[in-house]
Amino acid sequence: MAVPAYAASVANALYVADLVVKNAGDAATNVTVVFSINDQALIDGKYVTSDLLNTAIQTPGGTDVPYMPGVGTNPWVLWVPSITASEQKCNMFYCGGPAMQTGFMYFPESGGMTTPDSASLELGDNFTIEQRGWVDTSSGSDKNLVYKEDAFRIYISAVNETLYKRYGDTFTKLTDPTALPTGNGGGTAFTSDGAYLAVAHSITPFVTIYKRDGDTFTKLTDPATLPTNYGRGAAFTSDGAYLAVAHDSSPFVTIYKG
Numbered sequence: 001m002a003v004p005a006y007a008a009s010v011a012n013a014l015y016v017a018d019l020v021v022k023n024a025g026d027a028a029t030n031v032t033v034v035f036s037i038n039d040q041a042l043i044d045g046k047y048v049t050s051d052l053l054n055t056a057i058q059t060p061g062g063t064d065v066p067y068m069p070g071v072g073t074n075p076w077v078l079w080v081p082s083i084t085a086s087e088q089k090c091n092m093f094y095c096g097g098p099a100m101q102t103g104f105m106y107f108p109e110s111g112g113m114t115t116p117d118s119a120s121l122e123l124g125d126n127f128t129i130e131q132r133g134w135v136d137t138s139s140g141s142d143k144n145l146v147y148k149e150d151a152f153r154i155y156i157s158a159v160n161e162t163l164y165k166r167y168g169d170t171f172t173k174l175t176d177p178t179a180l181p182t183g184n185g186g187g188t189a190f191t192s193d194g195a196y197l198a199v200a201h202s203i204t205p206f207v208t209i210y211k212r213d214g215d216t217f218t219k220l221t222d223p224a225t226l227p228t229n230y231g232r233g234a235a236f237t238s239d240g241a242y243l244a245v246a247h248d249s250s251p252f253v254t255i256y257k258g
Helices: 039-044
Strands: 013-022 028-035 055-058 076-083 088-096 143-148 152-156 164-167 170-173 185-190 196-201 207-213 216-219 231-236 242-247 253-257
Touching: 013 076, 076 088, 185 242, 196 242
Parallel strands: 185 231
Antiparallel strands: 013 088, 028 076, 055 088, 143 152, 164 170, 185 196, 196 207, 196 231, 207 216, 231 242, 242 253
C-alpha cells in the first residue's frame, strides 16, 4: 500500500492536548478506538478548519498515528496497532490554523483493524456500511474490506471483479468470466437491459466489454481504438447505443457507438 503523506511538521500547531488510550481488558492488536473532541469549539475558536484536516495525532516521539477525524456526525477514530493488558498509551493531538494542513490515514495497511461486535450487524437486519478514501484494489489473495465471521464479507477478489446475482435481497456470486480484465478495476457499467457490461481498468486494453447470456459473461473483441491510459470509469447511454470511458491521458474520454 502507498505510504500516506502525514504532517511534515506540527510546529505551527495552535492547540496541543494529551490523548490517552487506556486498556481495561486483555492484550489486543489492530484496534480502533472511538473518542470525542469538542471540534465545534475548536472550529469556533479558529483553531481548526471546518473539514478538520489541519489536525494531527502523533506519539510523544513524533511518529504519526493513523486516525479518522470526526467530521459532521462521524466519530473520531484512532488506530492502535497493539496494546498490552492494562496498558496506557499516550498520544498528542495537534491542531492549527489554515497554514497547518496535514494528511491522515485511516486504514493501517494490510494489518487491518478490529472493532467491537455489534448486535445490529446480523444477517436479516438492515444496516449500512460506508467506506470512503483510497483503497488498494490490486488483485491478490482475497482482501477483506469488511469482515464479520460467519455473517458477511466485503472484499476485493483475486480477479479484480466480482459478479453477483440477486434473489430478492440475496446476492449470489456468479462464476468469473473466462477472460478477465487485465488490471485493477476502475469502474463498471451495465446497459439498461443488462445485456452488456463494460469494465474500465488499469492495464491495456483499459476497457473490457462483455455480453451476457443468462449468468454467463463472454468477452467481446476489443474496440479497434482503445482508451489511451488507465480506465477510471464507464457509462452507457440509457438506450445502450453509446459507451463512454473516462481515463488518464488525453483525450481523457473515449466514446464508442455500438
